Amino acid sequence: MSTIKAYGNYSATSELISLEIERRDIQPTDVAIEILYCGVCHSDIHTARSEWGPARYPVVPGHEIIGKVTAVGIKVKNFKVGDSVGVGCMVDSCQHCSACEEGLEQYCENAATFTYGSPDKISGGHTFGGYSEKIVVDESFVLRIPENLNLAKAAPLLCAGITTWSPLRHWNVKSGDKVGIVGLGGLGHMGVKFAKAMGAYTIMITTSPEKGADAKLLGADEVLISKDSESMKKHANSFDFLLNTIPVGHDVDPYVSLLKRDATMVLVGAVEPLTNVNSAILVRLRKNIAGSMIGGITETQEMLDFCGENNVLPEVEMVNIQDINEAWDRVVNADVKYRFVIDMKSLK
């Protein structure tokens, strides 16, 4: 075990402070990574504040990790010292259930080990995330970052990126489809970029007219203001796919009404009860509502490679680790365009 610097908190109500944690020693298939950048995800806050159930403290958040390989275990095949790599929301899974065999480790039937707050099979403690100097991860959960990508900007791809990419791919969004991205935040802005890069006619659906101009800069072909009932009516029953990134429970009926027959709206933001779902809207045109959680390791690598080839990158605001509590306040207030990335040099 080695002692390293990190930022985390000790209770649901305490701020993040500088602290020290123990990282496990490198195992034969492990990769040791010096963390250069770490994205700030709203999940970090929900978890650290025990809003999604009681957390294991101390919580060291962070699952949008970018770094350089500093050492590799004797059996590591795919990485070498100096490689630019990423670690996302998971650092382990059973590797033998049907989900893992299909490359869907996030749905591991024996519970994936998440990057922070999960029991660590090797150390015996719990996992610590990327708000830290270093991380040691089995190479099966390490991603390769294409050389042409800006490393700081790439960080949010590891969660916000794959969370939006995976459903767009799984539901087979293709060139010419009419795709709506509901909600313009960290997830939504990646949804717009990906849908557009996949060739879809991409419509940003937002309650806020002031977000419209921004959405167009991000690549949206059109903006639909969800409070404008006339416009919503014009688009009724016309969307091939909707990616709903609204982060809280809400009335989904106005959005479901936009779907074509047999089309699907996928929820990726809200993980709580929806305030209204009228089954009549589903029944009348055989519509679907589904959920989707992050993505598997193989598809995360595919997404990163796609971003390298198409130069797709998140919009980020850099922050030092010492300013993390203020940054979190701004995330809670949806006051960031569109993702904070911590420059981990500031931790040294």
Place this chain on the structure above:
Amino acid sequence: MSTIKAYGNYSATSELISLEIERRDIQPTDVAIEILYCGVCHSDIHTARSEWGPARYPVVPGHEIIGKVTAVGIKVKNFKVGDSVGVGCMVDSCQHCSACEEGLEQYCENAATFTYGSPDKISGGHTFGGYSEKIVVDESFVLRIPENLNLAKAAPLLCAGITTWSPLRHWNVKSGDKVGIVGLGGLGHMGVKFAKAMGAYTIMITTSPEKGADAKLLGADEVLISKDSESMKKHANSFDFLLNTIPVGHDVDPYVSLLKRDATMVLVGAVEPLTNVNSAILVRLRKNIAGSMIGGITETQEMLDFCGENNVLPEVEMVNIQDINEAWDRVVNADVKYRFVIDMKSLK
């Protein structure tokens, strides 16, 4: 036009009474049908009582119609006098939109003409259903009843049958799948019979232990009492498909929790707001909730042929038209096993 006897009502609060209606004259592609039997569907009641929006009065309900062909138009190709035929929930559609071209007339983009209460393109009035002596229907919406089927019992196949058949087929239920049928009424009992006949391991999911024995007689391999939280927990994340026939808004979370990763629950009974849908349950294993409405004409014929080949028939209780108001009270109280069929001889 010809004047015929029927049963119907003149306002949302009035009982059904004997009345006379006008049937259109036979058109070149029309089939005239003497109605022998008509099933009683809960939709009849909702519509006649304006519970699904204001009805066009008089309402003559009935869309589970079985009869004999008495005359055919000069261009009719597929039917002749004396044939045993059925008419379901629709009697016309645009025939050229993408839904109609895919054989999904129920989702016609220009609005299907439903068997009762829809504007009738030919007569200029509105359509009247099967609680009557006779019906005149374009042959494209007339179904052939396999000769070996009991005609009285076959009636509910035209709505309860196709409503459950269509989603089981569309979502590709196959031999060996673990399928749950939620709710044991007119729809649910057909769901059990079809799922079993398709080779699925069929589990009846009901709130009422007393329905268990019945469900097994209908063919269920197992009964799961939804109020028994221990049993529900044992079946968590294990169903390949759920057909939810509960006819009112309800908390769907306990049922969605039963689905496997990537599996779907289809709502066919409730056409109103659900009381609870927790998106977290959808997100965690990429689960789906969908709706489905009746079925297309081609698949209705396939279903009837399947019933002929496999001798699948609803359980029915025969009733005379003069007792229809009492029968409706019993439908509302879920006091029928499992579908009333009106013997239309009683109307003469």
